[in-house]
Amino acid sequence: MTDVLAPPTRSRSHATSPWPTVLRGATALAAAMGVGRFAYTPIMPLMHARAGMPESMGASLATANYIGYLAGALLGIAVPPLLRSAAALRTGLLVLAATLALMPLTHDGSAWWALRLVAGAASALVFMTATSSMLSQLAAHAEHMTGWAFGGVGAGIALSGLTVVAVQQAGSWQAAWLSCAALTLLMTAAAWGLVPRRTDIALPAAAALAAERPRTHRWFLALLTSYTLEGTGYIIAGTFLVAAIQQGAPGRIGSGAWTVVGLAALPSCALWMRLARRFSRPALLMISLSLQAVGIALPALLTGSASALGAAVLFGATFMGVSTMALAIGTHLQIPRAVALLTAGYSLGQILGPVLAAPLLRHGYHQALLLGAALVLAAACAAAACCLRFPHHLAQRARTA
Numbered sequence: 001m002t003d004v005l006a007p008p009t010r011s012r013s014h015a016t017s018p019w020p021t022v023l024r025g026a027t028a029l030a031a032a033m034g035v036g037r038f039a040y041t042p043i044m045p046l047m048h049a050r051a052g053m054p055e056s057m058g059a060s061l062a063t064a065n066y067i068g069y070l071a072g073a074l075l076g077i078a079v080p081p082l083l084r085s086a087a088a089l090r091t092g093l094l095v096l097a098a099t100l101a102l103m104p105l106t107h108d109g110s111a112w113w114a115l116r117l118v119a120g121a122a123s124a125l126v127f128m129t130a131t132s133s134m135l136s137q138l139a140a141h142a143e144h145m146t147g148w149a150f151g152g153v154g155a156g157i158a159l160s161g162l163t164v165v166a167v168q169q170a171g172s173w174q175a176a177w178l179s180c181a182a183l184t185l186l187m188t189a190a191a192w193g194l195v196p197r198r199t200d201i202a203l204p205a206a207a208a209l210a211a212e213r214p215r216t217h218r219w220f221l222a223l224l225t226s227y228t229l230e231g232t233g234y235i236i237a238g239t240f241l242v243a244a245i246q247q248g249a250p251g252r253i254g255s256g257a258w259t260v261v262g263l264a265a266l267p268s269c270a271l272w273m274r275l276a277r278r279f280s281r282p283a284l285l286m287i288s289l290s291l292q293a294v295g296i297a298l299p300a301l302l303t304g305s306a307s308a309l310g311a312a313v314l315f316g317a318t319f320m321g322v323s324t325m326a327l328a329i330g331t332h333l334q335i336p337r338a339v340a341l342l343t344a345g346y347s348l349g350q351i352l353g354p355v356l357a358a359p360l361l362r363h364g365y366h367q368a369l370l371l372g373a374a375l376v377l378a379a380a381c382a383a384a385a386c387c388l389r390f391p392h393h394l395a396q397r398a399r400t401a
Contacts, residue, residue, distance in 0.1 A: 018141040024194035025134040026152025028093065031187035032126035034156015034262065036096040036119055037065060039180040041242060042164040042258050046173040057109050062239060063354060064113045068120025070347035075121070076128045076340035083132045083340065084196045092126040093188040095119075100181035104174030124347065128339050133196040135331050135339070143328075147273030150324040154265025154316065159183060161259040216333040216394070219386050223282075223333070224345050226382035227326045230289060231349025233375030234319055236357045236368055237296040241315060244299040244365035245308040257312045264316025272321035276328075282387040285325045289380035292318035297373035300366040329386070334394065 040062065047053040075082065082088045099119040103112060138146045160180055167176045245257045275284055295314025298307050323346075330338035353372070360367035 018138050018145045021134060021137045021194070022145055022149045024191045025130050025138075025149035026155065027187045028089065028126055028130040028152070028191035028194055029150060030152040030156030030159070031093055031096060031184045031191065032123045032130070033153040034158075035160045035180050035184050035187065036100065036123045036126075037069070038157050038238075038258075039100070039160040039164065039176075040065065040116070041238070042161050043173060043176045043180070046164070046168055046176055050173045051107065053109075057112075059239075059354060059358075060109075061112055061116045063351065064116040065120040065123075066235070066347060066350040066354075068117040068122075069124045070120075070344060070351060071117075072121035072124025073128065073340055073344035073347050076125065077337055077344060080337055080340075082125065083129050083337075085129065086195045089126060089129040089133075089194060089196065090188075090192060092122040092129070093184070093191065096122040096126065097181050097184040097188060100177055100184055103177040124343060128343055129196055130191070130194060131327055131339050133194055135328065136196075143273040143276050144270040145273075146328065147268075147270030147321075147324055150269035150320055151266045153320050154262045154268065156187070157262030157265060157316075158259050159262070161256075161262055165256070165259070216335065216391060219282075219390060220330060220333045220335045220338070222382050222386035223326060223329055224342060226285070226289070226379045226386065227322075227342050228345035228349045229375050229379035229382060230292075230322055230326075231346035232353045232356070233296065233349075233372040233377075233379060234292070234322075235350040235353035236372030236375070237292075237315060238319075239354060240357070240361075240365045240368050240372075241296065241299065241311065244369055245311060247365070257308060260309065260312040261316035264313045265320045268317040268321045269324045272325060273328075276325065280387065280390065280392065281325050281329050281332075282383060282390050285322060285329065286380050286383040286387060288318045288321050288325070289376055289383055292322065293373045293376040293380065296369055296376060300369040300373070332394065333391075 044053075044058050044061075048055065048058060096119055099115045099122065102115055106112070134146060134149050138149065160183065163179050163183060164176045167179050171179075241261075242257045272284060272288065291314055295311045295318065298311040298314070301307075326342060327339055330342050335341065353375075357368040357371055360371060
C-alpha cells in the first residue's frame with residue numbers, strides 16, 4: 001500500500017536544504033522532551049537516595065509534570081497563534097531551562113511540584129510549536145527528514161541519561177539538575193533560529209477552506225483514541241520500565257537501560273518514516289504499537305539481560321515513531337489544531353496511567369507493566385480501525401495544525 005500524505009509538489013523545494021530546519025527542530029525537541037521531561041527519570045533515584053525525597057513525592061512530581069503538559073496542550077488549543085510564534089517557542093525553552101536550574105536550590109516539596117508543573121507546560125508548548133513548524137516546513141521534502149527531526153527526543157534522552165550517569169559518580173543530585181539545565185541552554189541556543197511559519201488567511205478565504213475541508217473526523221476519532229490509549233500505556237512503561245529492568249537485570253544493563261532507550265529512539269523515527277514511503281502510515285502505526293506492547297511486557301514475563309535489552313530497544317524504537325506517525329496522520333486528515341488535540345489526548349492518558357497502575361504496585365512492577373502492555377495493545381486495535389478505508393489521497397489545502 002502506498003501512503004500519500006505529502007503534497008505532490010515535493011520536488012520543487014529541493015533547492016532549499018531541509019537540514020537546518022531538521023537540526024533546529026531536533027534540538028528543540030531534545031530540550032523539551034529528552035531533557036526537560038525525561039531527565040527526571042534517571043535523577044529521581046538520586047533524589048530518593050541523597051535528597052531524602054520520599055517515594056510518594058517522586059510519583060507526585062511526575063504527576064505534576066503530566067498535569068502541566070496537559071495544561072500546555074490545552075493552551076495550544078485555546079490560543080492557536082501560540083503554535084506559530086517564535087517568541088512562544090523561545091520563551092518556552094528558556095522557562096524550561098530555568099525550572100531545571102531552580103530544582104536544586106530548594107528542598108521544599110511544594111516548590112519542586114510547582115517547578116515540574118511549569119516544566120510540563122513549557123515542554124508541551126515547545127513540542128507543539130516545534131512540531132507544527134517542522135510539519136509545515138518539511139512537508140515538501142522526503143518523509144525521513146521529519147523522522148530525523150523527531151529523533152532529537154531520543155538524542156536528548158541519551159544525552160541526559162549519560163550526563164546524569166557521569167555526574168552521579170562524582171557529584172550530587174543538585175549537580176545532575178544543574179548539568180541538565182546547562183545542556184538545555186546549549187540546545188536552546190542551537191534551536192533559536194527555528195521560526196514557525198505563519199499561515200495568516202483572510203477571513204473569507206478561511207471560511208471557504210473550512211467549507212471545503214474533507215470529512216475525515218471518523219478516522220481522526222480512531223487516531224485520537226489510539227494516541228490517548230498509547231499515552232496511558234506508554235507512561236506506565238516510561239515510569240516503571242527502568243526500575244523493573246534493574247530488578248531483573250542488575251548491573252550495567254539495568255543502570256544503562258534509559259540510555260539504551262534513547263539510543264534506540266534516535267534513528268527510529270527516520271526509519272519509520274522511510275517505511276511510510278512504501279506502506280500505509282496507519283498500518284505502520286498499528287505495527288509499531290504492537291511491537292511496543294511486546295517490549296513493555298517482556299520484563300514482566302522474562303528476566304535476564306537479553307529480556308532487559310530487548311525491552312529497552314523495542315520501547316525506544318517505537319514510542320517516538322508512534323508520535324511521529326500519529327501527528328503526521330492527524331495533519332494529513334486536515335483537522336484544525338490536530339497536533340494540539342492529539343497532544344492533549346496523549347497528556348490526558350499520561351495523567352491516567354499512574355493512577356491506574358498504582359493499585360498494582362504492591363507486588364512489584366510486573367502487573368503494572370502488563371497493564372501498560374494491554375493498554376498499548378488496545379491502542380493498536382484503535383489504530384487498526386483507523387486503517388479501514390483510510391483516505392490516503394486528499395486535496396492538499398491550507399492546514400491548521
